[in-house]
Amino acid sequence: MASYFARRLLLVLPTFLGVTLMVFAVTRFVPGGPVERMIAQAQQMEAKGGGTSRVGASALSESQIQELKEYYGLDKPIFVSYVQWLWKVFHLDLGNSSRYNEPVWGLIKDRFPVSIFYGLVTLVLTYGVCVPLGVIKAVRHKSKMDNATSVLVFIGYAVPNYVVGILLLVLFASTWEVFPLSGFTGDGFSEMTLFGKTKDLLWHAALPLSAYMAGSFAVMTFLTKNSLMDNLAADYVRTAIAKGLDFKRAVLRHALRNSLIPIATSFGNEISLILSGSFLVETIFNINGFGLLGYESVVERDYPVVMGILVLSSLLFLIGNILSDVCVALVDPRVKFQ
Numbered sequence: 001m002a003s004y005f006a007r008r009l010l011l012v013l014p015t016f017l018g019v020t021l022m023v024f025a026v027t028r029f030v031p032g033g034p035v036e037r038m039i040a041q042a043q044q045m046e047a048k049g050g051g052t053s054r055v056g057a058s059a060l061s062e063s064q065i066q067e068l069k070e071y072y073g074l075d076k077p078i079f080v081s082y083v084q085w086l087w088k089v090f091h092l093d094l095g096n097s098s099r100y101n102e103p104v105w106g107l108i109k110d111r112f113p114v115s116i117f118y119g120l121v122t123l124v125l126t127y128g129v130c131v132p133l134g135v136i137k138a139v140r141h142k143s144k145m146d147n148a149t150s151v152l153v154f155i156g157y158a159v160p161n162y163v164v165g166i167l168l169l170v171l172f173a174s175t176w177e178v179f180p181l182s183g184f185t186g187d188g189f190s191e192m193t194l195f196g197k198t199k200d201l202l203w204h205a206a207l208p209l210s211a212y213m214a215g216s217f218a219v220m221t222f223l224t225k226n227s228l229m230d231n232l233a234a235d236y237v238r239t240a241i242a243k244g245l246d247f248k249r250a251v252l253r254h255a256l257r258n259s260l261i262p263i264a265t266s267f268g269n270e271i272s273l274i275l276s277g278s279f280l281v282e283t284i285f286n287i288n289g290f291g292l293l294g295y296e297s298v299v300e301r302d303y304p305v306v307m308g309i310l311v312l313s314s315l316l317f318l319i320g321n322i323l324s325d326v327c328v329a330l331v332d333p334r335v336k337f338q
Helices: 002-029 034-048 062-071 078-090 104-110 112-139 144-158 161-175 194-232 235-242 247-259 261-271 279-284 290-299 303-331
Strands: none
Touching: 002 078, 002 303, 034 062, 104 112, 104 290, 104 303, 112 144, 112 194, 112 247, 112 261, 144 194, 161 194, 161 279, 194 247, 194 261, 194 279, 235 247, 247 261, 261 303, 279 290, 290 303
């Protein structure tokens, strides 16, 4: 098994290089890069100032445009620029944002607490609630509890998470004023006690977390239920019960462990959601997370930030795939990685 994981770790580097090179090349061919955006901004400023430049003329001189291209590495071939960018990444330098004129790592680091908090809490709640709920639904199949929870879960899956966020915001924040309208924390958060900070953080996070988990609850719940029902109908479970093992132990000791295999397979991929987030939910609740930052960076053609987020998300996704294999090996003793 050790040799298998060693080979998987060696595959991380070429996969990372392939993903980043492809996206880096796409950013070069897509029109409206940072230089074009600065030219458009200069033209708008000149027009507001009463300039007389004709339509379509550049507000920057050729030398200024050339300096901007050299600054962003747009004056070199794609492969040369990519190697230079990659060399900086290996030295933990993600470059400077063309929109904020700040280091990319600083922009990303400011959003770490928000994204990690929502990502980890969503992950823990999703597995902590959906797996037990799926087990109960499988054991009590076609009962009133199973039918009622199925209706609720399907409604949550059918309605997009941003629509759920809007409904929660209108009802609980605007109409009934139970929760705050937006923000990650309230005013004077730094001056609160530990209990006050925890209470304020959970108070602000209640609605966004509900919107985050609306869709993932259905997938995980029914994946657990269907997998467990298949194993409960298997011959080895019926044989164990026929030999005198009570039903509860047959479920917990035998059927449940095999039912966790598909869940363990997808566990590593869920890790990448810690950084991805949802820009629609973050926009609705005014949360400065990675989802909103990535969306704004793509819209504004802030390619250094786009590439910086890609570096972190791709590495996290690749490591998550390896963690999925580890989880499968721990759950399923039949798996032997050669």
